[in-house]
Structures are given as C-alpha cells and as structure tokens.
Amino acid sequence: MNAFDADFHIHVGRALGKPVKIAAGASLTLDNLLHHAAYVKGLDVVTVIDGVCDNVLVEVERLVSDGLLTPVAGGGLLFEDRLLVLLGAEVELSGPLGGAAHFGCWFPDVERAKDFNQWLKTVQKNTQLSSQRAYTDATALAAQTHERDGLFIVHHAFTPFKGMLGNCVRRVGDFLDIHEVDALELGLSSDSAMADRLSELSELTFVTNSDAHGVNNIAREYNRVRMQDLNFTEVASALHRKAGRGIEANFGLHPQQGKYYRTRCRVCDELVAENEACRCATDKHHVYGVKDRLDDISDLVEPSHPSHRPPYIHHVPLRDIPGVGPSAYRKLLEAYGTELAIARTADESTLVDVVGDRVGCVIARALRGEFTWEAGGAGTYGKIIF
Structure with a gap:
C-alpha cells in the first residue's frame, strides 16, 4: 500500500470568466487550483467540489482535450501525471425541521458528472453556481449519486x-438513513475527539478537508489515505475501509482556530457561555458555536473512538504562523519544495538556516504545538498566542 495526501473539498471561484462559488476568490480558477494543489501544497488527490457546475465542466473538458487532464483506469483524472482529480458537486438541501445543510457528491468520470449535472437541472434553478438549493430530499440526492457510482458525503x-x-x-437519522452516507466531513471547528461523542457516528469514516475558497487555503485540512493506486475506485475503497485501504490520518486545524468553535456575539464580539448574556444583553446576534452545539447534542460525556478511527493530527497552516510573511514563505518553498514537505520534514535547525533564528524558532514551536489559542467564533478565526 501507498500513502497519499488528499483534500476532497476545494471550490472554484470563477470559470469561463463567470462566478461559480460566490464567496470564493476570483483567482481560484480551475487552472490555479490544480497547479497550486500539486506544486505548492504537494497534494496527491483533490476533489474539485464545483466540478459538476456548467462552466467548470466546460473547462474540465478543455483540459482533457489539451491533454493536461487524463482519464484514469478505475476513475478520476490525472493532472500532469501527478495529481488525481475527482469531480464533485456541493448541493444544499432544506432540513426537515428548518435550516439547510450541504452535501458532497463525487463522481468517477466526466460522463457521469455531466449526467448528474443534467439531473440537477431538474431540481436546481442555476447549475452554473456552486452550493445551490436543490428541491429534493437527502434520500433522493444520495440515490442519484449512487446510481452514477458516486460517493455521498456530509459536508462540515x-x-x-x-x-x-x-x-x-x-441525529443523522433525523435527516436520512445513515447507511446512505459514504463519509462525514468534520469541518474546521471540530475534530475526531469532539465528533466521537456522538455514538451514531462510530461506523462512519471521518474526512478532513479545506473547504477552500482561495488558493492559499487549499490543504489547510487534508487526509492521508492508504491506497494501492491513484484512482476513484481506490478512494471509494478507502472511505469504506475495504481490502486494507483506509484513512491513515486526519490532518486538521486545532478546533479553537475554527471560526465557529465557540458561541459568540456578532455585535460586541464577546464569547458567550451557556445561559449567559453578552454585553448586548440579548442573544439576537449570537452564533451558536460548534463546541457548544456538540456539548448539547452528544450522547457521550467522553469520546469513544472506534478501532478503525485514525489519529487526528492538529496543525497550523504555514501562512497562519506569526512571522511567516511573503519573503519567508518564498524561502521556505524554495528550500523544501511544498508546504506539506515542510510539515513532514522540517526541524528547527534547518528552519533557522532558511529563515533566521526568530522566524525559524516560531515555526518550529508551531509545528510542535507549543502555543495556546484565543478561540474563534461567529465567523472570526481563532488566533495563535505564543
């Protein structure tokens, strides 16, 4: 078996010059996504989660025609002989009791992605845009995905x-049959220890993905996947933990860095404890934090990790480390090649040689986890405190 690094949730900002994911940066084109994932981040697998959108599909077919994306036996597309590319869709559904949720649908080839796009046109108003509301239910969406040999993922x-x-x-069972789910994405403000306080999730594979809306955020969370080869069939086997395949490790942000970790007031910016008021003396502007939500809905006081659950490895993205400005970042990439190579191989002595004592020591401390957090919430990311 081989180990591959995968980020299964990356958006596209624009395609054919037109918006795709409204909240994503204009520089996050398909070409930039693929180049940055392969040559700057050092990933082996990505899911272009807007790959089923109309204009992105046109660009995918252009890259296939130009020979830059090559269909792979077993499913998927290979970018410049080094990056496996899966095509996906992020679809929004109404909740049975209100609210809305996002789901990921991944497909093994262009033909089935295009066929799913045609079905989406019957339940969505605008298939040019990502993450649009589909007027169907989760059971039907999962069925349409699986009919095309796709994978159905709960997002964030x-x-x-x-x-x-x-x-x-x-509970998952209040939305759909949990057996229809191929994997569950934890999201930036949680980790396995938090999620494994829900006993119903014990049989599910957890994935950690960036949900990147800009090239710099690609691989801020990723998965180390144990597979034989780079193709869609191997990815599916890994999610289902078949024949020795599986997720070997989840790499993710410290939950405190996530922008929804704690309940927070959007007006006075105060963190809010349960049953307490903020300075505004109202809960009208409170955004419910992931930690507080899980404290509420969990049926276990302590996490119970099933035997198949891999380690969750907390890390800090390189650009989020204090002192890593454009010059230091460039020097690091020149020395190590990719961001993931830095995380895997850098030690303090070599870091100091590359970027100097002060910044090198700070990066080394960040890689060792020697810091605390000012917790994030209500859309504001947490901050590292050394």
Whole structure:
C-alpha cells in the first residue's frame, strides 16, 4: 500500500470568466487550483467540489482535450501525471425541521458528472453556481449519486450555517438513513475527539478537508489515505475501509482556530457561555458555536473512538504562523519544495538556516504545538498566542 495526501473539498471561484462559488476568490480558477494543489501544497488527490457546475465542466473538458487532464483506469483524472482529480458537486438541501445543510457528491468520470449535472437541472434553478438549493430530499440526492457510482458525503457536519448536525437536526437519522452516507466531513471547528461523542457516528469514516475558497487555503485540512493506486475506485475503497485501504490520518486545524468553535456575539464580539448574556444583553446576534452545539447534542460525556478511527493530527497552516510573511514563505518553498514537505520534514535547525533564528524558532514551536489559542467564533478565526 501507498500513502497519499488528499483534500476532497476545494471550490472554484470563477470559470469561463463567470462566478461559480460566490464567496470564493476570483483567482481560484480551475487552472490555479490544480497547479497550486500539486506544486505548492504537494497534494496527491483533490476533489474539485464545483466540478459538476456548467462552466467548470466546460473547462474540465478543455483540459482533457489539451491533454493536461487524463482519464484514469478505475476513475478520476490525472493532472500532469501527478495529481488525481475527482469531480464533485456541493448541493444544499432544506432540513426537515428548518435550516439547510450541504452535501458532497463525487463522481468517477466526466460522463457521469455531466449526467448528474443534467439531473440537477431538474431540481436546481442555476447549475452554473456552486452550493445551490436543490428541491429534493437527502434520500433522493444520495440515490442519484449512487446510481452514477458516486460517493455521498456530509459536508462540515457541525457548523452553525449549512451543517446538518449544527444547523438542522440532532441525529443523522433525523435527516436520512445513515447507511446512505459514504463519509462525514468534520469541518474546521471540530475534530475526531469532539465528533466521537456522538455514538451514531462510530461506523462512519471521518474526512478532513479545506473547504477552500482561495488558493492559499487549499490543504489547510487534508487526509492521508492508504491506497494501492491513484484512482476513484481506490478512494471509494478507502472511505469504506475495504481490502486494507483506509484513512491513515486526519490532518486538521486545532478546533479553537475554527471560526465557529465557540458561541459568540456578532455585535460586541464577546464569547458567550451557556445561559449567559453578552454585553448586548440579548442573544439576537449570537452564533451558536460548534463546541457548544456538540456539548448539547452528544450522547457521550467522553469520546469513544472506534478501532478503525485514525489519529487526528492538529496543525497550523504555514501562512497562519506569526512571522511567516511573503519573503519567508518564498524561502521556505524554495528550500523544501511544498508546504506539506515542510510539515513532514522540517526541524528547527534547518528552519533557522532558511529563515533566521526568530522566524525559524516560531515555526518550529508551531509545528510542535507549543502555543495556546484565543478561540474563534461567529465567523472570526481563532488566533495563535505564543
């Protein structure tokens, strides 16, 4: 078996010069996404989660025609002989009791992605844009995905906006049959220790993905996947833990860095404890934090990790480390090649040689986890405190 690094949730900002993911940066084109993922981040697998959108599909077919994307036996597309590319869709559904949730649908080839796009046109108003509301239910969406040999993923499960367990229901079974789910994405403000306080999730594979809206955020969370080869069939086997395949490790942000970790007031910016008021003396502007939500809905006091659960490795993205400005970042990439290579191989002595004593020591401390957090919430990311 081989180990591959995968980020299964990356958006596209624009395609054919037109918006795709409204909240994503204009520089996050398909070409930039693929180049940055392969040559700057050092990933082996990506899911272009807007790959089923109309204009992105046109660009995908252009890259296939130009020979830059090559269909792979077993499914998927290979970018410049080094990066496996899966095509996906992020679809929004109304919750059964209110709210809305996002789901990921991944497909093994262009033909089935295009066929799914045609079905989406029957339940969505605008298939040029990402993350649009589909006027169907989760059972039908999962069925349409699986009919095309795709994979059906719960996206950012616990977030207060568009997270199934954070925004809609207290149990997966209140939204759909849990056996229809191929994997559950934890999201930036949670980790395995938090999620494994929900006993119903014990059989599910957890994935950690960037949900990147800009090239710099690609691989801020990623997965180390144990597979034989780079193709869609191997990815599916890894999610289902078949024949020795599986997720070997989840790499993710410290939950405190996530922008929805704690309940916070959007007006006075105060963190809010349960049953307490902020300075505004109202809960009208409070955004429910992931930690507080899980404290509410969990049926276990302590996490119970199933035997198949891999380690969750907390890390800090390189650009988020204090002192790593454009010059230091450039020197680091020149020395190590990619961001993931830095995380895997850098030690303090070599870091100091590359960027000097002060910045090198700070990066080394960050890689060792020697810091605390000012917790994030209500859309504001947490801050590192040394």
